[in-house]
Amino acid sequence: MLSRSDKILIFCLLSLACFLFMKPFFASVEVAQASIKVGNGPVETISLTMDRKFSIEGDKGKVVIEVKDGRVRVVESSCFQKICVNTGWINKPGQNIVCLPNKVLVTIEGKGSSKIDGMSY
Amino acid sequence: MNNKRILYISVLVALASVLQITESLFPHPLPWLRLGLANMITLTSLVIFGFGIAVQIAVLRTILSSFLLGTFLSPGFFLSFSGALVSALVMGGIYSLGSIEKSNPSSHYLFGLSIIGVSILGAVSHNLTQLFVAYLFLIRHKGVFLTLPFLILAGVVTGYVVGYGANYLSKEVRKIVVEDGKK
Numbered sequence: 001m002l003s004r005s006d007k008i009l010i011f012c013l014l015s016l017a018c019f020l021f022m023k024p025f026f027a028s029v030e031v032a033q034a035s036i037k038v039g040n041g042p043v044e045t046i047s048l049t050m051d052r053k054f055s056i057e058g059d060k061g062k063v064v065i066e067v068k069d070g071r072v073r074v075v076e077s078s079c080f081q082k083i084c085v086n087t088g089w090i091n092k093p094g095q096n097i098v099c100l101p102n103k104v105l106v107t108i109e110g111k112g113s114s115k116i117d118g119m120s121y
Numbered sequence: 122m123n124n125k126r127i128l129y130i131s132v133l134v135a136l137a138s139v140l141q142i143t144e145s146l147f148p149h150p151l152p153w154l155r156l157g158l159a160n161m162i163t164l165t166s167l168v169i170f171g172f173g174i175a176v177q178i179a180v181l182r183t184i185l186s187s188f189l190l191g192t193f194l195s196p197g198f199f200l201s202f203s204g205a206l207v208s209a210l211v212m213g214g215i216y217s218l219g220s221i222e223k224s225n226p227s228s229h230y231l232f233g234l235s236i237i238g239v240s241i242l243g244a245v246s247h248n249l250t251q252l253f254v255a256y257l258f259l260i261r262h263k264g265v266f267l268t269l270p271f272l273i274l275a276g277v278v279t280g281y282v283v284g285y286g287a288n289y290l291s292k293e294v295r296k297i298v299v300e301d302g303k304k
Binding site: 001002003004005006009010013014016017018019020021094 | 232233234235237238241242245262263264269270271273274276277281285288
């Protein structure tokens with residue numbers, strides 16, 4: 001019942017699916033940079049290869065960010081609940097640290113495998 | 122448009138809605154993974170009544186079944202609506218382009234695809250549209266595209282099953298329509 005073109009179509013789609021499935025395994029997991037955004041301001045990209053500590057000016061005051069061994073964390077923040085500080089180190093693409101009072105968002109950039117951690121409808 | 126046509130459309134829309142609602146009662150291990158039985162009706166109407174009416178039926182059945190399920194204007198409705206619309210357009214496009222090749226009546230469709238091939242393309246385009254809409258409006262995270270291979274795979278399997286069914290259904294419905302036309 002399947003015509004020849006049907007079989008070709010099925011074969012093409014299946015090989016496309018296989019290719020897309022395999023792709024993340026071959027992708028190089030190079031985590032090189034993180035982006036920092038304050039409020040509606042421009043996104044600043046920082047490299048994670050160089051260890052350093054610096055502070056930025058958030059909405060409520062100072063936020064100290066530390067970069068070490070390809071990871072990044074918020075050391076000190078002028079906010080109330082310290083959720084950003086308690087988030088700790090992040091190093092995987094897609095992970096982020098958020099400080100809502102200061103409107104600071106730190107995200108790891110990269111094309112490595114980023115996992116979905118939850119979905120709900 | 123004569124009354125008989127309207128009658129056929131409404132019966133087909135009702136059938137498609139019933140199929141979609143019945144299907145939603147089955148447990149889905151993954152929220153977006155469904156068989157898409159209602160697509161069988163879209164395919165059948167495409168074969169018998171053509172492009173325009175198939176698209177109308179696809180749009181009407183998503184709206185009607187969402188009213189009955191109580192999901193009208195919910196995120197799920199927009200996913201289902203956009204998916205059904207795009208897959209009907211894709212299948213209709215292939216069908217109308219294919220019917221230019223009238224020289225070979227055994228293969229109606231473009232590139233010699235049978236109804237199963239058209240159904241698979243429809244199912245895959247349905248899944249891809251849903252993924253894209255979900256990315257645009259629900260989860261703005263590139264991670265959702267990791268589900269692409271699974272969606273394509275699911276589209277091929279469900280498209281095959283639905284196309285297989287539509288093949289028989291369209292033959293039966295055509296008999297009824299032809300007999301009815303003689304009266």
